[in-house]
Amino acid sequence: MLNKLLNEVVLSIVGKSAEEIVEPLNSNKHVNEFILAKKLEITINQTRNILYKIADYGLVSSIRKKDKKKGWYTYYWKFEILKCLEYLKELWTKEKEKIQSEVELRKSKMFYVCESCDLEYDEDQALLMDFTCDECGKIFSVKNNSKMIKDYEKVLLKIEDKLKIVGSEIEKEHAKLGKKRGAELKKEEKEKEMKKAENRRKRKAEKEAKKKTEKKVQKISEKKSKKTKKISKKKPSKGKTKSKKKPVQKKVKAKKSSHKKVVKKKTKRKK
Numbered sequence: 001m002l003n004k005l006l007n008e009v010v011l012s013i014v015g016k017s018a019e020e021i022v023e024p025l026n027s028n029k030h031v032n033e034f035i036l037a038k039k040l041e042i043t044i045n046q047t048r049n050i051l052y053k054i055a056d057y058g059l060v061s062s063i064r065k066k067d068k069k070k071g072w073y074t075y076y077w078k079f080e081i082l083k084c085l086e087y088l089k090e091l092w093t094k095e096k097e098k099i100q101s102e103v104e105l106r107k108s109k110m111f112y113v114c115e116s117c118d119l120e121y122d123e124d125q126a127l128l129m130d131f132t133c134d135e136c137g138k139i140f141s142v143k144n145n146s147k148m149i150k151d152y153e154k155v156l157l158k159i160e161d162k163l164k165i166v167g168s169e170i171e172k173e174h175a176k177l178g179k180k181r182g183a184e185l186k187k188e189e190k191e192k193e194m195k196k197a198e199n200r201r202k203r204k205a206e207k208e209a210k211k212k213t214e215k216k217v218q219k220i221s222e223k224k225s226k227k228t229k230k231i232s233k234k235k236p237s238k239g240k241t242k243s244k245k246k247p248v249q250k251k252v253k254a255k256k257s258s259h260k261k262v263v264k265k266k267t268k269r270k271k
């Protein structure tokens with residue numbers, strides 16, 4: 001059904017010669033213009049002319065890609081389905097209104113004809129002409145509009161049907177776009193959540209790392225202060241230089257040295 005409607009679009013804008021372009025252009029992805037030209041069995045310039053005509057109404061969209069080898073741009077095209085459908089809706093609504101007003105006119109006013117020349121005049125014109133044909137001199141007869149009105153009403157019914165079809169296709173397309181948009185929104189939402197979670201994780205890790213370093217610094221400073229206290233109690237000069245490189249060994253040495261000292265001191269005391 002959609003292809004049929006798109007065919008009506010191309011028919012009204014370009015004409016029957018471009019009908020072959022409808023099917024390939026009715027695509028979710030943009031189609032290479034050279035492929036379109038091949039399908040239509042026409043030149044690339046003829047193809048572009050058709051596409052530009054439709055593009056003037058905003059009913060096709062294009063993207064371009066650069067050919068890395070040749071350095072030129074190739075265009076890719078596709079129908080903008082919703083816009084096409086809305087174009088048709090407008091086209092047919094206008095047609096409907098035109099016929100409706102014609103029917104009203106035919107129902108409310110008199111028309112006159114010269115039957116031999118098959119010419120028609122409205123009441124004002126006929127009055128000015130004194131109800132006599134300029135061409136053949138025959139007197140006008142009153143036009144019977146009933147057949148014309150019937151025909152118009154048939155056309156109106158057909159247009160109504162077409163408008164219903166295009167209306168339901170527009171609804172379908174809106175639903176499709178809505179779904180797509182909904183899916184996109186969901187995806188965006190998910191990505192946002194993931195980013196938030198990631199940031200939270202990062203911040204938490206940073207906090208923990210900060211705490212750890214703070215603890216370390218605290219420990220180190222505590223150790224240092226203890227050591228310095230110890231060292232200050234014992235031999236400060238030897239201890240300091242060694243403690244910077246290997247604190248554990250230093251402790252042992254310091255203990256040893258302190259021991260010696262104690263011993264020495266003890267011995268001294270004994271003396």
Ligand SMILES: [Zn+2]
Binds near residue numbers: 116117118133
């Ligand atoms: Zn006549």
